[in-house]
Structures are given as structure tokens and as C-alpha cells.
Amino acid sequence: MYIVVGLGNPGKRYDATRHNVGFDTIDLLAYRNNIKVNKLKHKALYGEGFWGGEKVLLVKPQTFMNLSGESVRDIVEFYKIETKNLIVIYDDIDIEVGILRIRHKGSAGTHNGMRSVIYQLQSDEFPRVRIGIGRPQFGDLADFVTSRFSKEEIPPIRETIDKAALAVESIVKEGIDKAMNQFNG
Template sequence: MYIIAGLGNPGKRYDGTRHNVGFEAIDLLAHRNGIKVNKLKHKALYGEGFWGGEKVVLVKPQTFMNLSGESLRDMMEFYKLDIKNLIVIYDDVDIEVGTLRIRQKGSSGSHNGMKSIIHQLQSHDFPRIRIGIGKPQYGDLADYVLGRFSKEEISPTVEAIERAALAVESIVKEGIELAMNRYNG
């Protein structure tokens, strides 16, 4: 069984923002696999389904980004899941727009949602997929991540979200090593 969490901020005002690419990846996975992400529990919207014999839970924490760990801690405790069966998808300003980085484990970097998850779970030993959103050339970082993509950034971002969804499916069905080899970069 896997919990697949996409990070973002709840509410219409955050739809389409750089910080919500994790939510968009969950929406795409739900659509591709016929899973309705419409249950509300554990401070999250979630839905359950099966891929290739594996149960999957698609999760969109509703705590706002900086408290994502509260929701995922509750989900992990409820399902009594091993930390290695959590996959987190999120935005990363340290990666070029449209680029993916898949890792088996790692630090939070500068991402407050990941800091919250690592703090709440007391571990960084879980797979993650980072979707590059690039850095602002000037201005406030918070304004940048809560802003929308430029026209030039939309196409590579949509493609990265699609690759992230394929990478998650690959991790669940074939393992993380193959997914890393196939989708990193």
C-alpha cells in the first residue's frame, strides 16, 4: 500500500499557483486512474484505489502548505504504513521550471511543507518527487511561489506534472530505482 501526497494550499485562490503543482499531480493521477479524491478526514482530501494489485491513497493535505506534516502524520498513523511507502510530490524553487527530481530520501531543503512533514514523521526516509518551478529573478519568494506561471512556463510545467504522475505510477508498479532512471531530469 502507498500514500501518495501532493502538496499545495487549499482554496480556489491558490489554484494554478506554483506552490500547488503537487495538488495538480494528484488531480491528474486521480483522473488517470478513476479515483475520486473527495473524502475529508485526517485534515486532508483523499481517495483510495488500486493499481496493479497495490492499494493507493491519493492525498491533498488541507492544512495549508506549512503544516502539511500534521495531515500526513495522521494518515500514516491511521493506515499504519511504513515510511518508505509514502510518496510526496511538491514544488521546488531550486530546480529549473519543468524539471523533475526523484529521490528515495533527503532533506527538506528550503521547502516549509517538507520541513513540516519531516518534523511530524521524524524521518526523511521516504520517496519524493520535486517539480521545478525555478527561482524569482527579483522580489519576494513567498509572492513568487504563490504566484501563477508565465505563459512561457505553462507548457513545461504541465509536461513536468504529467511526468511526475507517470513516475508515481512507475514507483508503485516497478520500484523507485526504475522510476528514477526513467524520469529524473
């Protein structure tokens, strides 16, 4: 079984913002795999389906970004999965828009949602799919990550979200090493 978590903030105010590319990827995965992400439990919206014989849960924590770990811990403990079968998708300001990075494990970097997940799990030993959202040249970082993409950034971010969805499917079906070789940009 795999648990695939997209990080983001709940509510219409945050739809299509930089910080919600994890949610956007979950929505695309749900659409492509005919999974309804409409059950509410573990402080999250989630849905379940099967890919290549593997049960997969698609999860969107509803705790707001900085407390995402509470939801992730609840669901991981409930299903008693190993962290290697948890995949977390999130935005990364240290990567340019249009770039995707997949890793076996690692630190949270500057991402508060990932800090929360790592703290709550007491582990950083889980795969992650990082979607580049770029870094502001000036101004407040919180305002930047909750802003929408510019007109010029929309085509590359859509393409990257599509690649992220394909990468997650590849991790589940073929393993992380193959996905890293194919999708790391």
C-alpha cells in the same frame, strides 16, 4: 499500500499556482486512475484505488503548506504504513521549470511544507517527487511561490506534471529505482 501526497494550499486562490503543483499532480493521477479525491479525513481530501494490485491513497492536505506534516502524520499513523510507502510530491524552487527529480529520501531544503512533514514524521526516509518551479530573480519568495506560471512556462510545467504522475505510477508498480532511471531529468 502506498500513500501518495501532493503538497499545496487549499482554496481557489491557490489553484494553478507554483506551490500547488503537488495538488495538480494528485488531480491528474486521480483523473488517469478514475479515483475520486473527495473524502475528508486526517485534515486532508483523499481518495483510494488500486494500481497493479496495490492499494493507493491519493492525498491533498488541507492544512495549508506550512502545516502539511500534521495531515501526513495523521494518515501515516492511521494506516500504519512504513515511510518507504509514502510518496510526497512538491514544488522546488531550486530546480528549473520543466525539470523533475525523484529521490529515495533527503532533507527539506528550503521547502516549509517538507520541513513540516519531516518534523512530524521524525524521518526523512521516504520517496519524494520534486517538480521544478524556478526561482525568482528578485522579489518576495512567498509571493513568487503563490503566483501563477507565465504563459511561456505553462507548456513545460504541464509536461512536468504529466511526467510526475507517470513517475509516481512507476514507483508504485515497478519501484523507485526504475522510476529514478526513467524520469530524473
